[in-house]
Structures are given as structure tokens and as C-alpha cells.
Amino acid sequence: MSVDAATVKRMARLARIRIEEDEIASYQGELNAILGFVEQLQEVNVEGVEPMTSVTPMTLRRRDDLITDGGFAEKIVSNAPLSEDNFFMVPKVVE
Amino acid sequence: MTDLTKLSLADARKGLVDKSFTSTELTSAYLGAIEAANPSLNAYVAVTADQAIEMAKASDGKLAKGQGGSLEGIPLGIKDLFATKGVHTQAASHILDGFKPEYESTVTSNLWRDGAVMLGKLNMDEFAMGSSSETSYYGPVVSPFRAEGSNANLVPGGSSGGSAAAVSAWLCAGATATDTGGSIRQPAAFTGTVGIKPTYGRCSRWGTVAFASSLDQAGPIARTVEDAALLMTSMSGFDPKDSTSVDMAVPDFAAAVERGVKGLTIGIPREYRMEGMPAEIETLWKQGLDWLVAEGATVKDISLPHTKYALPAYYIVAPAEASSNLARYDGVKYGLRVSGKDITDMYELTRAAGFGREVKRRIMIGTYVLSAGYFDAYYVKAQKVRTLIKKDFEDAFNAGVDAILTPATPSAAFGIGDEALAADPVAMYLNDIFTVTVNMAGLPGIAVPAGKDGQGLPLGLQLIGKPFDEETLFAAARVIERNADMDFSPKPWW
Numbered sequence: 169m170s171v172d173a174a175t176v177k178r179m180a181r182l183a184r185i186r187i188e189e190d191e192i193a194s195y196q197g198e199l200n201a202i203l204g205f206v207e208q209l210q211e212v213n214v215e216g217v218e219p220m221t222s223v224t225p226m227t228l229r230r231r232d233d234l235i236t237d238g239g240f241a242e243k244i245v246s247n248a249p250l251s252e253d254n255f256f257m258v259p260k261v262v263e
Numbered sequence: 264m265t266d267l268t269k270l271s272l273a274d275a276r277k278g279l280v281d282k283s284f285t286s287t288e289l290t291s292a293y294l295g296a297i298e299a300a301n302p303s304l305n306a307y308v309a310v311t312a313d314q315a316i317e318m319a320k321a322s323d324g325k326l327a328k329g330q331g332g333s334l335e336g337i338p339l340g341i342k343d344l345f346a347t348k349g350v351h352t353q354a355a356s357h358i359l360d361g362f363k364p365e366y367e368s369t370v371t372s373n374l375w376r377d378g379a380v381m382l383g384k385l386n387m388d389e390f391a392m393g394s395s396s397e398t399s400y401y402g403p404v405v406s407p408f409r410a411e412g413s414n415a416n417l418v419p420g421g422s423s424g425g426s427a428a429a430v431s432a433w434l435c436a437g438a439t440a441t442d443t444g445g446s447i448r449q450p451a452a453f454t455g456t457v458g459i460k461p462t463y464g465r466c467s468r469w470g471t472v473a474f475a476s477s478l479d480q481a482g483p484i485a486r487t488v489e490d491a492a493l494l495m496t497s498m499s500g501f502d503p504k505d506s507t508s509v510d511m512a513v514p515d516f517a518a519a520v521e522r523g524v525k526g527l528t529i530g531i532p533r534e535y536r537m538e539g540m541p542a543e544i545e546t547l548w549k550q551g552l553d554w555l556v557a558e559g560a561t562v563k564d565i566s567l568p569h570t571k572y573a574l575p576a577y578y579i580v581a582p583a584e585a586s587s588n589l590a591r592y593d594g595v596k597y598g599l600r601v602s603g604k605d606i607t608d609m610y611e612l613t614r615a616a617g618f619g620r621e622v623k624r625r626i627m628i629g630t631y632v633l634s635a636g637y638f639d640a641y642y643v644k645a646q647k648v649r650t651l652i653k654k655d656f657e658d659a660f661n662a663g664v665d666a667i668l669t670p671a672t673p674s675a676a677f678g679i680g681d682e683a684l685a686a687d688p689v690a691m692y693l694n695d696i697f698t699v700t701v702n703m704a705g706l707p708g709i710a711v712p713a714g715k716d717g718q719g720l721p722l723g724l725q726l727i728g729k730p731f732d733e734e735t736l737f738a739a740a741r742v743i744e745r746n747a748d749m750d751f752s753p754k755p756w757w
Contacts, residue, residue, distance in 0.1 A: 171631065183586060183630040184593070185623055186611035198624055198688055199631065205689045206575040206641070212648050219646035220653065223477060223705030224464050224730065228506055243365040247597035256595050259606045 170200045267292040268433040272337055272490035273517075275436055279326055279336045286326065286336025289436075290319035290380050293338045297382065297434050300407075303757035306419075306429040308343055308401045309351035310383035318380040325378065334497055335378030340435035342426050343384045344391055345371050345481075346470040350381075354472040355399035356389045358617025359598040368470025369502045370439060370481045377497045382435050386425030389619045390589065391446055391474045394694040395677070395684075396424025398621045403679050406454060407432035407753035410718035414756070417676040417720070420450030420694075426484045427454040431753055437485040437494050441471060443478045444577055445672075445698030448710035451484050452671035452723025455712040455751030457491045457740065458484040462731045463705035464509035467502030475584035476507075478577075478702040488711060488741045492516035495733065511731060519734035520741045525559030527735065530664035534570035535697060537673065544670045544722065547714045551668055551724045554746035555739060563664055567655040572648050573700040574692060579632050579645035580703075585622075586629025592617060624688065653704040660729050666739050669697050671710040671723035697725060707733045711740040712751040721751050 171179070176196045180187045187195060241254040250257040267289045270278065278284050294312050301307050315338065322336035346352045346364040353359035367375070375381070388398040395418040396404040406419040407428055419428040423440035427450035430438050440447040442460035451458030459482045466481040473479060483494035496516045502508040531552065536545070556562060594600035594613030601616050603609035618626070632641035659667065673696055677684065684691045701708035706727055713724040724743060728736045 175631070176627070179627045179630045179634070182634065183623075183626050184590075184607070184610040184614055185618065185626065186615035187623075195624070195627065199628060201687065201689055202578060202624075202628055203631075205692075206578050206645075209572055209575050209579075209644055209648055212569070212572055212644075212651070214644060214647035214651070217647040217650050219643050220649040221646070222507075223649075223653070223703075224462070224507070224509060226464075226507070226509070229503070231503070240365075246365055247362050249594060249598070249600035258595055259603070259609055261606050 170203060171196060268296050271487050272436040272485060272493055273487070275337060276334070282326070286319040286322040286380060287316065289336065290315050290338045290382070293382055293435060300432055300434055300757045304405045304407060304428050304432055305402055306386055306404055306425045306432065306434055307340065307383045308355060308386045308425070311350055311381055314350070315380050315382050322378050322380060332377035333493065334374060336380060337378070337436050338380045338382045339374060340382050340385045340426060340429045340438040341371055342423055342439050342441060343387055344441050344472045345439055346472070347371055347381065347384065351384050352472070354390045355387045355401055356617065356619070356622070357400040357599060358592045358614070362597050366470060369467035369504065370471065370498045373497050373500060374439070379497070385429055385438060388422035388424070389622050390472065390585070391422040391441055391443055392585070392621050392625055393421040394445070394449055394691055396421035396450070397679060398619050400619060404428050405679065406676055407755070407757065408454060408676060408720055409756060410720060416679045418453070418679050420453035420676065422446040423450050423458070423484060427451055427456055427458070430454070430456045430484050430486055432757070437483055437490055439481060439498065440484045441479060441481050442702065443474050443581060444702050445695035447482045447484060448698045448708055448723070448725055449672050449694055451710040452712070453676040453721065455721030456484050456486055457488050457709065457711050457744070458482065459491050459495060459709040459733065459736065460701065460707060461495060461499065461733050462707045464507050465499050465731065465733070467500070467505040467508045469502055469504040473588040475581040476588060477584060478581060488737055488744050489517055489520050492520050492737045514734055516733060516737055519737050522734070522738040523558060524555050524739050524742050527560045527665040527739065528563050528663050529555050529560045529739070530563050530565040530659050530667040532565050532567045532570065532667060532669060534567050535669045537696070541674060543716050544673065547722050547724065548668070548670050551713050551743050554743055555668065558742050563662070565659045565662070565664060565667070567659065567700070569648065569651045569655050570700055573652050573703050574696055576645040576648040576652070577699045577703060578628070578692060579641050580649065582625040582629035583633050583642050584629070586626045586633065589622070589626055649703050652700060656704045656706060665729070666735050667727040669725045669727065671697060671725040673697065675716040675718070675720035675722055701727055706730060707736055709736040709740045711743050712749070713743050713747050714749070
């Protein structure tokens, strides 16, 4: 499988990364080189093989449903580019 | 007085306990070395001199009273991937500009609990994506090594290139690093240092900037096997804040270092004999095996048939997980923000400006392989191949193999700005061909310096162990280190 220019643009849009028209061709070349490289997986017979979900055999631990953390809103917003009254500030999203 | 920076971590520890010198003296010596070398090597992206002296003084107080932890007063460098409270933590990326976490990673917390002193944050490939430490927003790390008769700058490997360069150039007594596909072992091999990636789950990932969560593991880079073992013991341990952290006692790894290899079975995987592999790598591999056999190990030829598929499967799994993990960098909560006409515009412009080319490329690949219609063909397929890769190793261990010996890298260090590698992303990825299988199977792997190439550059061997049997790796690596009996330190030019 290989990607065309439209697919490169669509991926950039899905990934929320702006790419300029003059960058598309080089991304397309690089992505196709990588996809060409991974293509060899097609020759592996995986019939009846379970996909790996955990590399070490383990069951997810559970804990009591208790509040164990919190109450430090000012710390959470301390690195925000823009904040007010412990809220993150963003451009308007609802008209 | 001897140069305190040249001491091994173990000897520095002895000197501190014996009161031959203080942590303040040792720390000051390292800070002086960093000041002199960093303009040339670019190993540190932030030096925390005041904090280091403060921590050293606190350690001296404890040491004076005969108290203190296993690393009391030992100055360390910390990879920029670990969250350090109130200190530069940017994964060497522009998108995390100015980020100073309000919390401390579990791995560094463990080191400070045991008395270690932080010298600063170490340079790396951006978000740990790379094999040369050239993708950093802060510019490339320069290896302390140069080929004989040449003044061309070489890469220290990556992504933990700052860690490897700082350790080998005596800019810290040891360093933290992380390994997703070879990022501890490849730079260790390039710089004549020892690096171990422990079993997945041995070190907590909490507070470490995530790249590919099912592959990422922290580990140390150090100048000797014993030093690496001392650091590994402190860094490891169960952490309820990481759901994949394993609740298992941490052995005293240093106690295993001199255990020897008598009676062990060492596997030699035939698939690691790559076509076009330099003869000196082949010779080194044979030499390493001979040393182990001379000390009582037996050899077993083994097959790991899915080896060649590990790297392609990795380049599906790792970018997929990265595209998901890096979705959080959007200019809202921390770091860089580039304003736009609406919120989507802001996201797109922030991420375009904040991420470097290699990171963007991997996010795009990850987005593609996870997108509707391609998920089964790529991601699910890769995870099935991963099951087969792990089974290859299980079969070998079930057949009586205790550890597997392989080369660490397909070559010695290459030049900064290598044009052939820059033009072809896949050629750079091939650096991890011997190391990436270990991450895919979640196993421990250690790189130990074993020889030099024709230009005097260090070459390393890798030992791969059973899950949670890092002790055997330390013991076998020590046999190689002792038999190599070679000076793997760089000749200072900086």
C-alpha cells in the first residue's frame, strides 16, 4: 500500500499538524519508504495467532474506588500558556 | 589530588563513605567538567548547579554521621524525558517550551530517596525518537569519541545520546536513560559504556514522558557493569501509579555482578548473522562467546525465526502508540502555543511549529496505521507478529538457554549529519536491528563494551535475558568486561 498526496493531507489533518503544500511531496516520499519497509510483514503467516495486548502476562490491578489525589488546580494550570482563575483559556469553540 | 570525575560510581561511593572527599567536592568537580565540556559536546540541556550543591551538602551531612542511602552523594545526569519537579523537562522538544513539572517521576524519586545528587538534564532525540541524538530541538549531541586521526564529529547514538556522552566524558557518575527500541543499548555501545534495559515492568513509567507505552522502559547508563547494577537496583521497584509496573521484589543487582557464568547456556541466534555485517562485528561476537565459554558457559545454536520482522512490526506499533501519546501536546495545558483563527487552527499551528520533522513523520505514520480501514492490516497484524517474536524467545529459553549473546549494533558510531542516513529514514532505523526484538518481547537486554573497530571506536555486545533475570545479564556482562580488559574512555579533545 502506498499513500498519495490527498492521503498525506488527510493524515496531517487527522493528526492536527499543519503541513504546507510544498512539504507534501517530501512527506509522501518518506511515508511511502516506511510503508514499503513494513510491507514485508505480509509474508508472515499469523493464522490463529493472538495479537499481543500485554507483553508481560498480567491482569490489570484494581483499587478501591476512592479519591486519592486532587485539590491542586493551581498546580495543574501552572504551566498553561494562558489561564484565568485556574481555568485553561482557549479560543472560542462554541458560537 | 586525583580527578574525582574519573572514579567509577562504586569507587566514588567508597571515597564518600571513607570520607576521603565530600559530595560537595565531587559534585563541584563534575559541575566544573560540565562547564568546560558542554559547549563542545552539548550533552546537557540544563545544568542545575545550585540544586546540585544543595543536594550534595545535604548528603555530606548524612555521610558525616555515617548515614545515607546506597547512592548517597553520587552526582547523576537525568535524561530530559524524566519529570523533575520545578526543573526543565521538555523531552528535548520545542513543544514543551518552558515546562517545569509540579511532580517528580518515580524513577528519579527513587534515586533521590537513595541519596543521589542531580547535576542537570541530558540532551536526547526529541521525544526519544531517533538513533543519533540529532533530532533534539537543542541541537545534536556530539560524541566524546573521534576516529583515530580524524577530527570529524561523530554521533553518540540515540535516543539517550546525552546520557551516553555525559557518562563516557566524565560529566556525571552515571545517568538515567530510556529504551523503546534500543535507545539505551545503542548509545552505550557507541560510547564504550554499559547500558541496560530491564524487563518491561521493572521500572515505573510514571512521570516519564511517554513515547510508545508498551515498549518504553527506563534504565541506567554507567561506566562499569557494577555501576549499572548499583543504579538499576535504585531505579527499579513496584509503583501503584503505573498499571504495568510489576509487584516483585528488587534483587541486589550488584551482588550478582561477580557471580560468573559457570554452567550457564548461552544461545547464539543464527538470524543475527546479517548479510553485509562488518567482519569486525563478527569477530567481536566470536570473541565474546569464547570468553564466556572459557569461564564455564556452554554454547547452544538457536533460531529466532521472526527476527527480521521485529523492526517492521516496531515501525507500526511504536508510531501508532506515539501518535496517541503525543495527541496531548496541543498548546492548551503546557508548553508552546501558536495562536490561530480558531481552536483547530491553534492546534495545527502549535503542533506544526512545536514538533520536529522526525516526530511529525512518526505521528503521521501512526495516524495512518490506526486510521479506519487500515487498523487490521497494520496494527493488529503487527501485534500478532509481536506475539510470534516473543514466542521465539520463549522457545529458546524453554530449550535451556539462560541468556542470548548478540552484537549490540551493526556498526560503530557514524558521523553527525550523515547524508545517506538523512535521505533515508529506514537506513537510520536499521541501527536498532539487534536491539528492537528485545523491546518487542519485553525482555531485559544489556550492552557492554567488548572491543574496538579499526579506527579505535568502541563496539558493544548485547546479552538478552529471561524476563526478570537481569542478574544473569550483569554476571555475564561482567565476564565480558573483565576479559576485554580495555580502556574504553575517550581521548579528550573538547
